[in-house]
Amino acid sequence: MAKRAAPEVNAGSMADIAFLLLIFFLVTTTIETDSGINRKLPPTDEIVDPPIIKERNIFTVVVNKNNQFLVEEKPLEISEIREQAIAFLDNGGGVGDEACDYCQGAKDPSSSDNPEKAIISLKNNRETSYKVYIAVQNELVAAYNDLRDREFVRLNPLLGLTFVEANKRYADPRTTPEEKERLKPKLAEVKLMFPQKLSEAEPSKNN
Amino acid sequence: MAKFKKKKGGETPAISTASLPDIVFMLLFFFMVATVMRDNTLMVQNTLPAADQIQKLDKKDRVMYIYAGKPSSRYADKYGNQARIQLNDKFATVGDVGAFVLAERASKRQELQNVLTTALKVDGDTNMGLISDIKQELRQVNALKINYTTRVGDYTQNMKN
Numbered sequence: 001m002a003k004r005a006a007p008e009v010n011a012g013s014m015a016d017i018a019f020l021l022l023i024f025f026l027v028t029t030t031i032e033t034d035s036g037i038n039r040k041l042p043p044t045d046e047i048v049d050p051p052i053i054k055e056r057n058i059f060t061v062v063v064n065k066n067n068q069f070l071v072e073e074k075p076l077e078i079s080e081i082r083e084q085a086i087a088f089l090d091n092g093g094g095v096g097d098e099a100c101d102y103c104q105g106a107k108d109p110s111s112s113d114n115p116e117k118a119i120i121s122l123k124n125n126r127e128t129s130y131k132v133y134i135a136v137q138n139e140l141v142a143a144y145n146d147l148r149d150r151e152f153v154r155l156n157p158l159l160g161l162t163f164v165e166a167n168k169r170y171a172d173p174r175t176t177p178e179e180k181e182r183l184k185p186k187l188a189e190v191k192l193m194f195p196q197k198l199s200e201a202e203p204s205k206n207n
Numbered sequence: 208m209a210k211f212k213k214k215k216g217g218e219t220p221a222i223s224t225a226s227l228p229d230i231v232f233m234l235l236f237f238f239m240v241a242t243v244m245r246d247n248t249l250m251v252q253n254t255l256p257a258a259d260q261i262q263k264l265d266k267k268d269r270v271m272y273i274y275a276g277k278p279s280s281r282y283a284d285k286y287g288n289q290a291r292i293q294l295n296d297k298f299a300t301v302g303d304v305g306a307f308v309l310a311e312r313a314s315k316r317q318e319l320q321n322v323l324t325t326a327l328k329v330d331g332d333t334n335m336g337l338i339s340d341i342k343q344e345l346r347q348v349n350a351l352k353i354n355y356t357t358r359v360g361d362y363t364q365n366m367k368n
Contacts, residue, residue, distance in 0.1 A: 015224070018231040025238035034264040034326060036356035044346045078366060126336030130329050131256035131365035133338075134355055138258040138362045145260055171263065202339065
């Protein structure tokens with residue numbers, strides 16, 4: 001028998017097969033990465049001796065079940081919370097050891113001594129809506145970020161980055177280790193100037 | 208001299224499609240690599256609230272997800288319309304959260320067990336009571352790093368009903 005050449009495989013349908021797979025992966029793809037507000041919960045250990053905190057160093061935010069706000073015992077719109085929180089954190093009313101040399105606030109003696117002592121207390125009702133709670137959290141974080149941005153730019157004017165941008169760069173896996181090493185102390189310094197002290201009370205049923 | 212034949216004008220040659228499979232394969236590989244398959248089917252409504260002071264979540268293998276919200280319309284007649292928690296593919300109660308977290312933690316690699324984040328994907332219309340209960344449960348099992356997963360947007364979107 002004469003040797004017969006093997007017939008060539010027809011590759012014309014290859015494109016169709018590839019298209020089929022392509023469409024499958026197109027449909028199942030979710031490229032987006034999740035993002036959100038990071039928080040740390042307090043440990044459960046019972047604190048035997050709670051530290052005494054002066055009333056003026058606490059900034060209370062209460063959200064009731066109708067999603068209305070009470071800030072420092074005054075009803076307020078959510079758009080004003082950021083401004084009020086910044087004024088409170090940046091007040092720097094302390095004298096002597098507790099003075100704050102980088103604060104630019106009003107130095108009101110009835111408001112916070114310095115940012116290290118200032119605590120924001122957030123209390124919500126069990127019937128508060130989650131999205132309103134997130135909106136408040138967002139505004140309070142924004143207040144801290146605004147202040148940290150200001151100090152970061154003041155301390156590192158040549159870097160051309162704000163605190164938020166620098167923090168994002170630090171968290172980015174593409175950033176080189178050398179740059180991370182360079183950014184780390186700068187970020188830590190600003191974080192120390194305005195530590196995020198956000199305390200959450202357990203929600204109440206009645207207010 | 209008459210040898211120089213003029214090319215036959217008129218018809219344009221057909222475009223070669225020989226490279227079409229290559230192009231398609233290129234796209235295919237891109238999407239294959241970029242694809243993350245959804246591992247949970249959502250059984251609850253999940254319209255996340257908007258926020259703009261956000262940070263990116265850690266790598267996928269360091270995160271466990273807790274979903275909560277009203278059961279979606281398919282399950283509404285069976286499970287009612289009160290907000291529920293979803294763990295993996297099942298509805299759960301607040302009491303199950305602790306066990307779920309411990310099981311998830313045990314299933315991760317040793318070096319990751321201490322850096323796990325719990326992502327709370329909660330529908331915007333849920334009441335805070337449920338979320339506080341979840342947070343209490345998380346505190347009990349020492350899963351203290353949490354992330355309120357949100358979508359990117361201005362907070363004023365949350366104030367509309």
